[in-house]
Amino acid sequence: xxxxxxxxxxxxYWRNIFGLQWGWNYERMQGxxxxxxxxxxxxxxxxxxxxxxxxxLKTHLGYFNTSQPMSHLIIGADIGIEEATGMQDEEAIVGxxxxxxxxxAGVGDTLFLxxxxxxxxxxxxxxxxxxxxxxxxxxxxxxxxxxxxxYWFTGVGYKQGARLATxxxxxxxxxxxxxxxxxxxxxxxxxPSVITYTLDLKYTMGKVTLxxxxxxxxxxxxxxxxxxxxxxxxxxxxxxxNSTKLIFVLIALGMxxxxxTNIVNGIAGLF
Amino acid sequence: MVSIVVIFALSxxxxxxxxxxxxxxxxxxxxxxxxxxxxxxxxxxKTGLIVGATLQLMTLGVxxxxxxxxxxxxxxxxxxxxxxxxxxxxxxxxxxxxxxxxLLLTQLDILxxxxxxxxxxxxxxxxxxxxxxxxxxxxxxxxxPWILSRVIPVVVGLVFGQAVVNAxxxxxxAWFMMGLKAAGMILPAMGIAILMRYLPLKSYWPFFxxxxxxxxxxxxxxxxxGVALLGLAAAGVYMMNANxxxxxxxxxxxxAKADPSDLxxxxxxxxxx
Numbered sequence: 001x002x003x004x005x006x007x008x009x010x011x012x013y014w015r016n017i018f019g020l021q022w023g024w025n026y027e028r029m030q031g032x033x034x035x036x037x038x039x040x041x042x043x044x045x046x047x048x049x050x051x052x053x054x055x056x057l058k059t060h061l062g063y064f065n066t067s068q069p070m071s072h073l074i075i076g077a078d079i080g081i082e083e084a085t086g087m088q089d090e091e092a093i094v095g096x097x098x099x100x101x102x103x104x105a106g107v108g109d110t111l112f113l114x115x116x117x118x119x120x121x122x123x124x125x126x127x128x129x130x131x132x133x134x135x136x137x138x139x140x141x142x143x144x145x146x147x148x149x150x151y152w153f154t155g156v157g158y159k160q161g162a163r164l165a166t167x168x169x170x171x172x173x174x175x176x177x178x179x180x181x182x183x184x185x186x187x188x189x190x191x192p193s194v195i196t197y198t199l200d201l202k203y204t205m206g207k208v209t210l211x212x213x214x215x216x217x218x219x220x221x222x223x224x225x226x227x228x229x230x231x232x233x234x235x236x237x238x239x240x241x242n243s244t245k246l247i248f249v250l251i252a253l254g255m256x257x258x259x260x261t262n263i264v265n266g267i268a269g270l271f
Numbered sequence: 272m273v274s275i276v277v278i279f280a281l282s283x284x285x286x287x288x289x290x291x292x293x294x295x296x297x298x299x300x301x302x303x304x305x306x307x308x309x310x311x312x313x314x315x316x317k318t319g320l321i322v323g324a325t326l327q328l329m330t331l332g333v334x335x336x337x338x339x340x341x342x343x344x345x346x347x348x349x350x351x352x353x354x355x356x357x358x359x360x361x362x363x364x365x366x367x368x369x370x371x372x373x374l375l376l377t378q379l380d381i382l383x384x385x386x387x388x389x390x391x392x393x394x395x396x397x398x399x400x401x402x403x404x405x406x407x408x409x410x411x412x413x414x415x416p417w418i419l420s421r422v423i424p425v426v427v428g429l430v431f432g433q434a435v436v437n438a439x440x441x442x443x444x445a446w447f448m449m450g451l452k453a454a455g456m457i458l459p460a461m462g463i464a465i466l467m468r469y470l471p472l473k474s475y476w477p478f479f480x481x482x483x484x485x486x487x488x489x490x491x492x493x494x495x496x497g498v499a500l501l502g503l504a505a506a507g508v509y510m511m512n513a514n515x516x517x518x519x520x521x522x523x524x525x526x527a528k529a530d531p532s533d534l535x536x537x538x539x540x541x542x543x544x
Contacts, residue, residue: 021293023394023413025387032391036410039403050401057398057406061391068296113334114469121327122495125303128324131317133307136298143297174513178506180470181478185502187332187466188482189495190459194328197456222487228457232464243333244342246461247374254454259446 002045004083009076011040013154016075017147020068029065034075034097041079045086055087059094066101067108072150073168074100076157100166107172112146115183122190191229192222199224200261228253273313273357273429280312281349281429282422288345289421290414302326302369305348313356321362322352326369329455332462336469340380346421347373350428358436367451368439370458376424383420387413478505 015037023032035042038060046053066074074097081093120142127135156168201212216223228250235241235249256263284299292300299308303323310319326348333341347369355365390409397405428435472479482502485493 018294023387023410025391026384027388032394032410054401109336118331119499125324125327128320139298178509181475182502182506183470184475184479185482186499188479189486189498192487194459228460229463232460233467236464236468250458251454255450258450258453
């Protein structure tokens with residue numbers, strides 16, 4: 001059997017970080033990219049075996065979709081299997097890919113999309129709002145660290161093989177739970193800080209002016225933002241609702257809230 | 272009139288940004304970069320930063336989980352900033368426009384992802400022949416629809432920039448712009464609600480409440496970073512307990528665990544800077 005060297009693994013890594021999603025499409029998603037990422041290894045292993053090459057190309061063009069950072073574990077393990085047994089055990093390779101892509105997508109999206117992005121970009125955005133572009137370095141530094149982590153993932157997958165890559169994914173679940181605690185604390189904190197709408201409604205009765213927002217604040221600060229978030233959360237739980245529809249609901253709500261003073265005055269004018 | 276140099280520079284930027292979005296995600300793909308870079312190129316960094324940062328906060332939590340299409344807030348941010356600068360009406364004007372533009376451009380993202388099915392089928396054709404170089408080329412071609420789906424609206428939007436701004440100023444009533452402004456302020460609720468659906472809120476809701484209370488009642492003394500550090504401490508306590516309750520775990524487990532958690536700690540240090 002042909003042996004792979006460190007150079008081949010590096011080539012696959014570079015292709016993986018850049019090109020896994022270039023050919024992303026609704027039919028096979030990352031399938032086209034997966035075959036491109038694997039190509040340096042395929043060329044080396046099956047370059048002079050046309051039948052195996054055809055089989056490998058067909059297999060790797062198949063449906064595939066997972067979290068980008070976690071894809072390195074699967075691709076690493078896939079390389080390990082093919083180096084050892086080639087395309088003899090096609091089912092094991094397909095089983096590895098389809099078996100791991102779902103669970104790893106869940107872990108990876110939670111860690112690297114939901115939690116990581118929310119924290120990094122909320123801090124960067126607050127720095128930018130106060131006029132400082134320095135915060136823009138945060139995602140860059142974080143992104144480079146992630147690329148290092150992804151390099152390490154490739155090695156873990158390749159060296160430890162399918163079984164240990166699966167176990168590693170299991171261990172990641174503890175980390176994901178811990179990160180979810182961090183993520184949810186930040187999500188809670190974002191509600192009163194990011195949603196900046198305040199009611200601009202004043203009733204004047206004789207000498208007393210009642211400010212609607214002050215009254216809400218006396219019940220609880222951040223009550224209105226929390227209410228809007230809980231409404232959105234509830235709506236998203238509905239089957240017929242998705243995030244794009246929710247945007248339209250919120251824009252409609254904004255149309256009402258933005259013109260509340262005029263609307264209230266208009267209604268008051270009727271009487 | 273927007274100069275040709277600006278149009279070229281922003282087209283180049285958005286092409287890089289969309290490739291960043293589908294690969295290494297190091298920054299240019301984010302609305303905050305979109306606003307800042309546009310502002311820089313058009314000579315008003317401050318407006319760009321405000322439009323970009325606001326768009327970013329509006330869309331926290333909105334991500335392409337599982338490859339789903341989400342509104343193109345990057346291009347929205349670029350165009351919103353550009354129109355705000357052309358019109359000279361301040362960041363709020365741009366923020367109001369960025370959301371509908373992003374929504375509208377969702378369609379082009381879908382179109383690009385559909386167009387790539389063509390290259391997938393060509394790859395199948397080459398694969399059957401065992402022509403691996405042909406297969407390779409198709410993935411590279413796949414970049415073209417992605418790039419076009421972002422560059423075309425930016426070029427068209429900028430070439431007709433002045434006309435678009437004039438039309439907006441003439442035909443869009445004030446109440447509508449007021450409504451858009453308020454909508455912009457409450458839109459972050461969507462991203463937050465998506466995150467609440469996505470993260471295990473039902474298991475760890477106490478931490479959600481703690482985070483909310485800290486910023487709702489003590490916003491003068493606390494910051495998001497402060498809450499994040501407290502959350503990190505709570506996550507650390509959870510990890511310690513999780514490790515304790517699994518004494519029968521095989522030997523390599525704790526070692527393997529140490530690395531990712533260390534990395535997370537590192538990230539927080541960067542955040543501190």
